[in-house]
Amino acid sequence: MAGFRALFRGLGRAAVPCRTLTLSHARCQHEFTSLEEKPQFPGASAEFVDKLDFIQPNVIAGIPIYRVMDRQGQIMNPEEDPQLPREKVLKFYRTMTLLNTMDRILYESQRQGRISFYMTNYGEEGTHVGSAAALDDTDLVFGQYREAGVLMYRGYPLDLFMSQCYGNSTDPGKGRQMPVHYGCKDLHFVTISSPLATQIPQAVGAAYAIKREKTDRVVICYFGEGAASEGDAHAGFNFAATLECPILFFCRNNGYAISTPTSEQYRGDGIAARGPGYGLMSIRVDGNDVFAVYNAIKEARRRAVAENQPFLIEAMTYRIGHHSTSDDSSAYRSVDEVNYWDKQDHPISRLRHYMLSKSWWDEEQEKSWRKKSRKMVMEAFEQAERKLKPHPDNMFLDVYSEMPASIKKQQESLWRHLKIYGEHYPLEHYEK
């Protein structure tokens, strides 16, 4: 254990001077002097050792979890207090709770068969808002699917969340993807896709291109601890380090990938412990502490831009809701376990404690905000439900930048078909 920790620190130290000297790669190369009794292997920079000793992973006392406030919303170390102004903290709170309200209503609407699918964000609202707040608004976001709070923090309208879930005529995605696969070009949030982890190496490529633009932007890439098992995660971490990209890898470790607990996902010290192996600066934070998340991202962002190097942030959370509306999580975990996180250690209630202690919030405001946010969501919901679906021609557009003759022919053939058999199709629900 000690051996591994020493290695971890040593690596961190070695990495810094090399990068600040802007040695582009070939880190710490030796002069080639074969006569010396020093290792000359090109693959690593290390001393010889004359005793057989396997490096043992440290999983019992893992990388510590950085925290700013306790479960009662009390700042633990004043030096770490980001001292955010009241307005900003209120925005955190309103975003988290508005997302929570939207989640409840859309979850219910799926139960009633009004939308086909939904995924809630219960328990992970703090990771979204804390990280989004520490970014610049033009930083490019690549996500997995449980990061709607990032879009919400950036001001994505409720109407458009709903439009996407309903696949109606105002959905910017033109009704082609399943619900919660949001995207927004103006808010620099790259459209979500279902294949897990594919966005990780993509985010690295985007960070490389952004580095060449010299615009002081970063890319942030979110993924769950389950997705981190995909080959694409390995690809992304390694490329980001060797190609020196300004990217923040943000892992939401919520304990489960659908039904699979982390004990069946990995045997190392979570995801954060993998970072040093790739030469990534890494940290683990309390994902239910919005200030801890904020601080970590703020500092990682600053350094990623300045040093063109990647950072890995593992936010420890708990997935309070079911994986999705197609999953009943009571089949593989206890209600007590879920209740603990919902009642005892929730990012929203923790921030509320903080605001109460600052006298920035009270029961009255809580009540009226709940009412107001519910009304806003319901209004958007009802509007979205009333709208028609996009014109069926949208099925054929955007496959390519221009429609090839073959697809044009297929489009014409559909319309010839509908002319005769139209009554057997739900044409009345689609734009004409």
Add this chain to the structure above:
Amino acid sequence: MASAGLRILLCRRAAVSSGCERLLPLRRMGPCRQPQRRAVAHFTFQPDPEPTQYGPTQKMNLFQAITSALDNTLSRDPTAVIYGEDVAFGGVFRCTVGLRDKYGKERVFNTPLCEQGIVGFGIGVAVAGATSIAEIQFADYIFPAFDQIVNEAAKYRYRSGNLFNCGSLTIRAPWGCVGHGALYHSQSPEAFFAHCPGIKVVIPRSPVQAKGLLLSCIEDKDPCIFFEPKILYRAAVEQVPVEPYYIPLSQAEVLQEGSDVTLIAWGTQIHVIKEVATMAQEKLGVSCEVIDLRTILPWDLETVCKSVVKTGRLLISHEAPVTGGFASEISSSVQEECFLNLEAPIARVCGYDTPFPHIFEPFYIPDKWKCFDALRKMINY
């Protein structure tokens, strides 16, 4: 993909394939008294007439024509980057020689050895708006990136409602048989990609074609896969314009007009069917129309059908295995469109439904004798 070392070894051998004299003394020391005769190439490269409409030309082989296209792109497009395994020192097939020195290590660089990473990274570069030119060292090793190509690159524009796209991505990969490449240095995987809406798949037959088609791929607004017939890298030499020029995608080219039968192929196989056309004329008095399909997806149905309506007969030939090969798609489409004009069943002369073998390569490939025999039977139908 573990065998980077093997890959380099193989292509270095390919590089000296016609000049094995240096090895002969060693062979004499071996148990065989008679040095083994290397199989002659299964095709004869036939250069096109020198193109005069694009300004001055230079003698180039296929790898040099690729370098020339990449050079033109980097010089005119400051966002363009080239990356992949071993591209920095010039590439294992010499396609990127000199580019790093000329344009800098930020624009021409090695990546870690990881194909899914290369394509995912390339998509990201393109999403950010830069011109992204990825190299997969052999088409055989593109499969680890299949998910990134099929689920991601191909669907980026569609799924986002055109909010995002990776249209400025081009993936280049050496392709096709090479005489001794066996299972993993010989494959022709175009049909796997032909089933994937959203990407373009392009294969040139010569240096002039390679440069013009590659430049079109790089500037096209959709993600493209550009397969380079590696057996032609050095074998094919012709006069190639120095300045950039474009050959349109999704357009087949009628290389030789004829009236009795239509022959379709792409890549190296074009040179095989051109020879078959000559044999058919000489031995059977049959007039063949020869078509280079050039773009596999989206392909040029119109040019092909126009020809078959005229000739009434069609033979399609490709190196890849026959079952699920792209000839099936051409064949069934032509049958649908030209049923009343067809005078014989459409013939497919392709690789067998086996992995691509090492020592049996001469028996595996759909060479001119197999094509000629199928053509003869079709004419007599």
